[in-house]
Amino acid sequence: MTQVPPSYRGSADYIVTPDLLQVVNAAFVLGRPLLVRGEPGTGKTMLAASIAGALDMELITWNIKSTTKAREGLYVYDTVQRLYDSQFGSRDVSDIGRYIKLGRLGLALTAPLRAVLLIDEIDKADPEFPNDLLWELDQMSFFIPETRETVAARERPVTIITSNAEKELPDAFLRRCVFHYIAFPDRETMAEIVRVHHPDLEQNLLRECLNAFYRLRDVPGLLKKPSTSELLDWVQALVLGGIDPQALTREMPFTGVLLKRQRDHQTFERYLRAHKG
Amino acid sequence: MFDSFFFLLRENGLKVSLTEWLDLMEALDRGLAASSLYNFYVLARAVLVKNEADFDRFDRSFRQYFGSIETPPEVADQVWEWLKKNDLFRDAPPDRPPWEAWNLEELRRRLLTRLATQDAAHHGGAHWIGTGGTSPFGHSGYNPAGIRLGGASHNRSAVKVAAQRAFRDFRRDETLGTRQFEVALRQLRRLSAHNEEQPEVLDLDETIETTGNNAGRLRLVWTRERKNTLKLVVLLDSGGSMNQYSTLVNRLFQAVNKSSHFKDLKFYYFHNCVYDDVFLEPMCRRNASLPVSRLLRLLTPDYRLLLVGDASMSPGELLMPYGALDWNAANKEPGLAWLKRLAGHFTHTAWLNPIPERGWENAEGAYTIELVGQVFPMFELTLEGMGGAVKKLKARSRS
Numbered sequence: 001m002t003q004v005p006p007s008y009r010g011s012a013d014y015i016v017t018p019d020l021l022q023v024v025n026a027a028f029v030l031g032r033p034l035l036v037r038g039e040p041g042t043g044k045t046m047l048a049a050s051i052a053g054a055l056d057m058e059l060i061t062w063n064i065k066s067t068t069k070a071r072e073g074l075y076v077y078d079t080v081q082r083l084y085d086s087q088f089g090s091r092d093v094s095d096i097g098r099y100i101k102l103g104r105l106g107l108a109l110t111a112p113l114r115a116v117l118l119i120d121e122i123d124k125a126d127p128e129f130p131n132d133l134l135w136e137l138d139q140m141s142f143f144i145p146e147t148r149e150t151v152a153a154r155e156r157p158v159t160i161i162t163s164n165a166e167k168e169l170p171d172a173f174l175r176r177c178v179f180h181y182i183a184f185p186d187r188e189t190m191a192e193i194v195r196v197h198h199p200d201l202e203q204n205l206l207r208e209c210l211n212a213f214y215r216l217r218d219v220p221g222l223l224k225k226p227s228t229s230e231l232l233d234w235v236q237a238l239v240l241g242g243i244d245p246q247a248l249t250r251e252m253p254f255t256g257v258l259l260k261r262q263r264d265h266q267t268f269e270r271y272l273r274a275h276k277g
Numbered sequence: 278m279f280d281s282f283f284f285l286l287r288e289n290g291l292k293v294s295l296t297e298w299l300d301l302m303e304a305l306d307r308g309l310a311a312s313s314l315y316n317f318y319v320l321a322r323a324v325l326v327k328n329e330a331d332f333d334r335f336d337r338s339f340r341q342y343f344g345s346i347e348t349p350p351e352v353a354d355q356v357w358e359w360l361k362k363n364d365l366f367r368d369a370p371p372d373r374p375p376w377e378a379w380n381l382e383e384l385r386r387r388l389l390t391r392l393a394t395q396d397a398a399h400h401g402g403a404h405w406i407g408t409g410g411t412s413p414f415g416h417s418g419y420n421p422a423g424i425r426l427g428g429a430s431h432n433r434s435a436v437k438v439a440a441q442r443a444f445r446d447f448r449r450d451e452t453l454g455t456r457q458f459e460v461a462l463r464q465l466r467r468l469s470a471h472n473e474e475q476p477e478v479l480d481l482d483e484t485i486e487t488t489g490n491n492a493g494r495l496r497l498v499w500t501r502e503r504k505n506t507l508k509l510v511v512l513l514d515s516g517g518s519m520n521q522y523s524t525l526v527n528r529l530f531q532a533v534n535k536s537s538h539f540k541d542l543k544f545y546y547f548h549n550c551v552y553d554d555v556f557l558e559p560m561c562r563r564n565a566s567l568p569v570s571r572l573l574r575l576l577t578p579d580y581r582l583l584l585v586g587d588a589s590m591s592p593g594e595l596l597m598p599y600g601a602l603d604w605n606a607a608n609k610e611p612g613l614a615w616l617k618r619l620a621g622h623f624t625h626t627a628w629l630n631p632i633p634e635r636g637w638e639n640a641e642g643a644y645t646i647e648l649v650g651q652v653f654p655m656f657e658l659t660l661e662g663m664g665g666a667v668k669k670l671k672a673r674s675r676s
Contacts, residue, residue, distance in 0.1 A: 019319045025309065026309050029307050030300055030324075035327065083495055169327075174327035175296050176296070178324055179327040179328075181329035181332065
């Protein structure tokens with residue numbers, strides 16, 4: 001790497017812990033992909049957007065699905081279009097290059113300025129998927145046999161990979177990454193996060209909200225624990241509904257915003273009944 | 278300068294590679310640790326450790342090496358004490374809401390990952406399931422409380438298990454090493470384009486053919502993507518003698534469970550041998566069972582049958598009517614008859630045995646292993662054996 005990359009300091013709408021900051025910058029310097037894991041709703045995906053925003057880089061997102069193939073991220077050869085064009089003679093079909101469409105990784109490599117590439121939920125794909133990308137992520141280049149061209153990065157993109165640990169990732173792949181586990185935010189960090197989104201929130205209300213929220217998260221047996229995004233929605237609902245902070249100690253309005261499953265509502269009600277007396 | 282730290286990490290079971298170590302050195306050269314031990318800690322962890330389950334192991338190594346914080350060993354002990362107390366959950370009255378049990382599992386999972394080493398935790402886990410049982414495996418099994426219940430094979434009542442089955446769910450947080458199994462399982466597929474998907478893949482050969490027939494006017498032919506049509510039914514032995522293999526079987530279970538590429542995947546459990554019923558849960562409780570006769574009607578013969586068990590039992594369990602280990606299982610026909618029935622129904626079957634193959638002849642249950650091996654093609658539960666079993670299940674015709 002020839003230039004010293006600008007270092008990331010977090011952004012206004014995204015709270016980063018000092019640990020994560022350091023890890024992000026280490027990944028920058030080493031030119032390694034950063035693998036981020038953590039509970040849903042801990043802002044894994046947001047991190048990439050925040051980095052892109054803070055450093056004024058383009059964000060290129062590659063959403064992985066169970067059917068995603070590694071090659072799709074590099075390029076797609078549009079045979080059908082070429083066949084059509086050859087039929088109707090509307091375009092010069094001898095130039096195969098016109099029918100090569102770069103995928104998300106390809107776009108990130110060819111971006112004129114250093115870009116942020118987010119490979120979202122890599123564990124959704126086939127177990128072989130990460131291995132198929134080893135060379136490309138290592139070298140940040142790939143070869144297109146159809147046109148005999150090599151696509152190589154002008155600027156090594158900042159690569160953020162998120163995983164929900166649904167599947168295990170291959171060791172060879174992991175060796176090439178820098179890893180960070182985003183823990184669920186503690187109360188103080190959470191207060192900061194809420195304040196970023198609701199700067200005018202009363203101190204009282206915020207405290208009671210967080211109390212109620214963490215109490216709810218501690219209810220045993222929830223299938224889906226409410227996460228940050230649900231808390232933010234809930235606070236929004238409370239603000240709009242004009243709820244008195246004191247009321248939160250007695251009851252919990254709008255639980256539908258926090259709990260998404262029927263079973264969880266029943267669990268919660270049972271828990272409340274059991275802890276009343 | 279930290280070379281011995283590298284070796285310490287490896288000694289403590291962290292698979293730190295040289296690539297990662299060199300990355301860390303480079304990061305240090307570039308001043309990323311900013312000459313602070315804490316920064317070094319964060320940096321080293323991010324570069325060297327790739328799984329949060331290993332964080333604790335790393336922490337301990339770090340403390341050991343840099344000695345700034347003391348490792349309190351009593352924490353681990355405390356956790357075990359705690360777990361033992363909650364062990365009573367198994368006997369919880371049935372009207373208790375199910376989420377409490379689930380929660381115990383969750384707590385256990387978290388605590389286990391926090392424990393010193395994964396291996397020790399699992400070892401302990403087996404201990405927890407079958408406390409104190411020391412009888413050789415294959416001899417009529419253990420009961421959950423760990424009391425040996427062996428006995429002469431001809432004395433039917435002596436072989437019966439009076440106690441309830443231990444709480445043991447394979448769906449635990451055991452993920453280490455499942456990947457290899459997963460990859461082996463991926464071979465288990467029969468691709469076919471005859472599925473219900475919308476045709477969306479261009480069939481190039483067919484397109485050229487029809488375009489040619491169409492005097493050069495382009496005619497596109499689409500085809501369906503080839504999908505796996507293989508259906509798999511897995512019967513798992515959750516009998517007492519399988520306790521010692523729980524880690525291994527966990528891995529297999531996780532791998533099979535994660536394989537989303539089967540057209541259909543069914544899991545049932547049995548206790549030492551299959552009799553009139555199979556069970557829906559590892560606890561093999563009567564109220565969650567399925568008669569084998571129904572199973573055979575339900576599943577067409579083209580389901581691949583994979584049995585996992587040590588096949589090691591007292592001969593009576595396999596050969597005698599009413600030989601089943603459980604009190605309330607009154608099997609009129611011997612287990613072997615049921616096994617043969619299964620083998621006769623399904624066209625492709627295989628048995629995976631966690632006992633290494635070289636031990637089959639000398640194992641406690643050598644006699645029953647041999648008998649079962651005559652009914653089902655038997656393989657050891659290793660990557661290699663799994664490959665053989667997969668091949669058997671994939672074979673075009675019965676062999």
